[in-house]
Amino acid sequence: MLHKKVDENLDIDRVFDSPAEDFDVFIRIAREEDIAVARQMAKQLAQEAGFSLADVTKIATAVSELARNIYRYAKQGRIMIKKLLDDREGPYLEIIASDNGPGIAEIDLVMTRGYTTYERSLGIGLSGVKRLMDTFAIYSEVGRGTVVITGKRRRKF
Amino acid sequence: MKKLISKARVVPVICLGDFLLVPIQIDLDDRTVGLLQQQVLEEIESTRARAVILDVRMVDVIDSYISYTISETAAMARLMGCRTVLCGIQPPVALTLAQMGVMLQDIAVARDLEHALLIAGSQSGVG
Amino acid sequence: MNSNGAVNRVEEMVQELAADSxxxxxxxxxxTAALADNKEKKQVEQLKDSLSLLFEEIGEQAFTAGLRAMAAKNPSLPVTDLLCTVIQVCGEIRRENEQTINNLRQMLPELATPIxxxxxxxxxxxxxxxxxxHWAQNIAERLLDRVSAARAKVVLVDVTGVPMIDTAVGGFLIEMFSAIRFLGTDVILTGIKPEVAHTLVKLGVDFRMVxxxxDxxxxxxxxxxxxxxxxxxRRQLAWVMTGDKESESGEEIDI
Incomplete structure (x- = not known):
């Protein structure tokens, strides 16, 4: 299953410790306002990378969902975005959302559309992100935290 | 249920006959969305409007939380006897909402203000 | 400097390489362009043009044969430099071709799917x-922009030319239709063939929103x-709004 793990060898600690310099956008999410900031920065970066306006909006929306999840469930965490412009298969934007929150016990359940533990929500957060993006992987450990790695490729036409 | 006592105004609300026109021209962060809902409901109560038109032409990102709050506001407005019309959704936003699988319940969608007035005017009293 | 000798012998080499003027x-x-010491933009252009034309006229094989013969007869010819230049120019020609292909590819969906x-x-x-x-998303984006710009009230979507609708295509169509609905525009779908209708129902895809x-x-x-x-x-509404506002009954009639 794609959404279980990135790969067996994903070093979750390395993701948590990854330095800000490795990314084009690095935002700490700790307050509610940070969600809107993350959204705006993602939008700007996607625009610079030459994505279509529709894809820019999809990327910004996905970042908004990820940032809100961090804020709601883990209180704090971070969003990191990287432009990979000379990827073999074309320009690519990678988003990593990580937190040291409570973690997710039932990943399959969380990925189900309509499932939510939060009162004010449609329950399409994570499954929505997966639909909007081209690649999606989630790694989570109860008590340690959650990492979501997701990306979108710029369309050739 | 907490009482709606706040008088915080985050958007301008224009009274147009029996309708309320709410142009949303601010970046919708979570707090603002909550305040927006409160303000709209208060204005509906005080004006006894029969339809409220939310104009989102200037909104460039609508995520699941914002769309949920809009649906929720519409459901609340309906219980107060007021119909909700959403107008001016931008094409990229429409594509994003559709791809996420968002459905807007209790809410009519209009192309532009003219169309919104038409929907609000011709069908209110029914819903 | 070392190519000066070669430059002086260009005419001689040309005579040996071809009989046709x-x-x-x-x-x-x-x-002359390839052996020039410092290549300016003009010379690079000349090099590119002449190389493309040579390839076109005599083909790569005859061209390399010519180079070989030249090198054998003129030991002073800076063959390595010459080859490097040729390779660079070839790369540039290739990039130009790729650009052309990309441009064509961009045009393709527009030509194939006119709105x-x-x-x-x-x-x-x-x-x-x-x-x-990709194609589907391109169409969806173009169609939504058009619908929005034209303020269209209705979009007719004809799928007669779509041989098969599987879950992926069905999902894309549903997304596109609901996106159009979000703009406040109605969708009318036509051209579903019996076999397509059959698979759609089996897949549980119903186009309820359209x-x-x-036909x-x-x-x-x-x-x-x-x-x-x-x-x-709209006319009725205008009449209600501008007409007798006091009489509530006026509004009731058109419901």
């Missing part, structure tokens, strides 16, 4: 062939009904 001209252009204004406030799009995800029409004629008729219906409503 036109080909001689091409070789001359190529050699036509078929009636007042009504657009028609006929989908053709197997839709892959109106379905038997294009039916679709057009339904579309016109929507457009004129809205016009009528």
């Amino acid at each position: 036109r080909l001689q001209g091409l070789w001359r252009n190529f050699l 036509i204004r078929i009636w007042t406030d009504m657009l028609l799009v006929a989908l053709i062939g197997n839709l892959d995800s 109106t379905i029409a038997r 294009l004629e039916d679709a057009l008729r339904k579309g016109i009904a929507i457009v004129t219906g809205e016009k009528k409503k």
